[in-house]
Amino acid sequence: MKYQTVIGLEVHLQLKTKTKAFCGCAIDFGREPNSSVCPVCLGFPGSLPVYNKEALNYAIKVALALGCQVQEHTKFDRKNYFYPDLPKNYQISQYDLPLSRYGFLDITADGKPKRIGITRVHLEEDAGKLIHETEASLVDFNRAGIPLLEIVSEPDLNSAQEAFDYLTRLKTIIEYLDVSDCDMEKGSLRCDANISLRPEGIKELGVKTELKNMNSFKGVKDALNFEAGRQAELLESGRAMEQDTRLWDAQKNITVSMRTKEGAKDYRYFPDPDLTVFIIGQEMISGIKDSLPELPGLKLRRFVEEYSLSEYDAGILVSYKKDAEFAEECLKQYPGKDKKNMANWLIGPLLSEANTRNLSLHQLGVNIDELTSLIGFVQRQELSHLNAKSVLTQMLDSGRSAQEIIKERNLLQISDTAELEQVIIAVIRENEKSVNDLKNGKANALMFLVGQVMKKSSGKANPKIVQELIKRRIDNA
Amino acid sequence: MAIDKETVKYVAHLARIELQPDELEKLSGQLHDILGFIDKLSRLDTSRVNPSSHILPISNVLREDKPRDSLSPDKALENAPVKKGNFFSVPKILE
Numbered sequence: 001m002k003y004q005t006v007i008g009l010e011v012h013l014q015l016k017t018k019t020k021a022f023c024g025c026a027i028d029f030g031r032e033p034n035s036s037v038c039p040v041c042l043g044f045p046g047s048l049p050v051y052n053k054e055a056l057n058y059a060i061k062v063a064l065a066l067g068c069q070v071q072e073h074t075k076f077d078r079k080n081y082f083y084p085d086l087p088k089n090y091q092i093s094q095y096d097l098p099l100s101r102y103g104f105l106d107i108t109a110d111g112k113p114k115r116i117g118i119t120r121v122h123l124e125e126d127a128g129k130l131i132h133e134t135e136a137s138l139v140d141f142n143r144a145g146i147p148l149l150e151i152v153s154e155p156d157l158n159s160a161q162e163a164f165d166y167l168t169r170l171k172t173i174i175e176y177l178d179v180s181d182c183d184m185e186k187g188s189l190r191c192d193a194n195i196s197l198r199p200e201g202i203k204e205l206g207v208k209t210e211l212k213n214m215n216s217f218k219g220v221k222d223a224l225n226f227e228a229g230r231q232a233e234l235l236e237s238g239r240a241m242e243q244d245t246r247l248w249d250a251q252k253n254i255t256v257s258m259r260t261k262e263g264a265k266d267y268r269y270f271p272d273p274d275l276t277v278f279i280i281g282q283e284m285i286s287g288i289k290d291s292l293p294e295l296p297g298l299k300l301r302r303f304v305e306e307y308s309l310s311e312y313d314a315g316i317l318v319s320y321k322k323d324a325e326f327a328e329e330c331l332k333q334y335p336g337k338d339k340k341n342m343a344n345w346l347i348g349p350l351l352s353e354a355n356t357r358n359l360s361l362h363q364l365g366v367n368i369d370e371l372t373s374l375i376g377f378v379q380r381q382e383l384s385h386l387n388a389k390s391v392l393t394q395m396l397d398s399g400r401s402a403q404e405i406i407k408e409r410n411l412l413q414i415s416d417t418a419e420l421e422q423v424i425i426a427v428i429r430e431n432e433k434s435v436n437d438l439k440n441g442k443a444n445a446l447m448f449l450v451g452q453v454m455k456k457s458s459g460k461a462n463p464k465i466v467q468e469l470i471k472r473r474i475d476n477a
Numbered sequence: 478m479a480i481d482k483e484t485v486k487y488v489a490h491l492a493r494i495e496l497q498p499d500e501l502e503k504l505s506g507q508l509h510d511i512l513g514f515i516d517k518l519s520r521l522d523t524s525r526v527n528p529s530s531h532i533l534p535i536s537n538v539l540r541e542d543k544p545r546d547s548l549s550p551d552k553a554l555e556n557a558p559v560k561k562g563n564f565f566s567v568p569k570i571l572e
Contacts, residue, residue, distance in 0.1 A: 017542050019545075024540070032563055033550065034563050034564065036547045038548050039548075055542070056539060084570060136569050138566055139566075276535050276536050
């Protein structure tokens with residue numbers, strides 16, 4: 001039987017505020033254990049939490065960027081459960097009145113645009129960190145109380161690849177907003193996935209499993225692929241699927257059941273009496289809306305329209321905000337209306353230089369005037385594309401100007417016909433066979449002769465002109 | 478709302494409270510009475526009253542994102558029953 005995979009993602013995002021969600025303890029990851037803690041985040045009796053204004057700002061930014069409706073009334077609730085990383089025995093979270101609902105994120109599925117619903121974006125707090133030793137578990141509460149956003153998607157994703165694309169786009173948007181580091185390996189972005197299978201054409205959802213413990217986007221994709229296969233096998237064999245929470249084992253590439261003993265979780269949510277409600281007015285929302293940067297989706301559209309870039313090229317350029325800003329500066333400064341040349345240089349030689357140097361585009365420190373001047377040499381056919389690439393490398397290494405390097409290395413192409421004729425006469429004399437081949441209509445022979453001229457001129461001859469000169473000479477012979 | 482012993486057992490488990498059989502008996506009765514008493518409130522007509530989630534008529538209490546001093550690790554760990562270095566130590570948790 002054919003099955004459809006149904007996936008929903010739950011992303012937890014650490015907001016990069018200076019202080020924690022409910023107290024003024026500094027967020028600073030390099031600190032020694034339990035040195036950024038206070039009575040509030042340690043859950044001491046009598047302490048009172050007060051929410052961080054900046055965290056609320058950041059959260060509203062994310063909600064708006066994801067097209068969510070920010071709710072006018074919102075409040076915090078207590079989610080009650082016992083675990084040693086949770087000093088209060090409850091997590092401050094949001095239950096029935098979340099910050100925002102009904103958003104969306106556009107992804108590409110099989111080359112076509114697809115809109116993924118976002119159920120809600122709500123506020124909560126992080127727990128402490130546990131270190132497991134043989135005899136005991138050790139707790140560090142520096143992380144407890146860091147503001148988190150929970151971003152819940154609708155079960156609209158239908159493959160591991162779609163889930164991967166969703167995460168990549170989400171990360172790009174969050175990076176544009178500059179409200180989180182979004183580093184899955186460092187835990188500033190975490191992702192749990194719900195996945196179930198249903199026979200193709202059936203509306204009712206199948207029994208799902210929840211996957212945890214993935215620490216990279218690729219891990220999420222691998223875990224989902226594995227789990228989809230495992231579930232299909234189970235269903236195929238006629239055995240019953242059990243609702244389960246499973247951990248991804250990145251070493252063995254499998255998911256393993258957590259075998260939780262307890263039945264359905266019962267968190268007994270209730271409004272946190274220590275925190276007031278929030279009334280978020282239109283004025284506040286439109287103020288924050290105005291402060292949003294241009295988001296990647298819109299930037300991509302604009303790059304396509306303003307600079308006549310292909311969607312693919314524009315997509316590459318907008319995937320990091322600072323790179324996009326650098327690229328746009330280059331495109332703007334490039335003379336003329338046709339920006340394709342500059343775009344090709346950005347996506348080609350510059351991006352590959354950035355990759356070899358383990359930097360991103362904007363970190364290359366390239367001078368835009370110099371880059372434009374270098375491209376100009378190629379445009380005027382004074383420099384071969386190949387040599388231009390090596391000049392670029394040298395420019396980046398030394399910080400010297402294109403002009404200087406080209407002059408020093410004597411790389412200017414010879415376009416002077418008189419000078420080229422000398423070389424061509426010699427080549428024709430030395431390669432009688434090829435000349436005859438050419439006369440007999442063998443087109444390959446022409447390229448061979450051009451190659452010989454290039455060789456003799458140390459690559460400096462302008463191949464287009466050489467080609468014409470040879471043709472003319474042989475036709476007239 | 479009837480509170481039977483099973484419900485009390487369940488709630489006690491959620492709160493990690495261990496109850497003796499006689500306590501279970503006693504608490505079932507008491508909880509039943511308390512909830513019955515509270516239940517009187519549901520006789521009020523609240524159809525014209527907005528739901529409230531806080532007893533005080535205040536909203537939007539926020540603080541600036543400015544760091545202030547934290548406790549020293551020594552101070553933070555002062556009353557911990559067991560500690561190791563700068564960590565709180567708890568019975569081993571199986572992941």
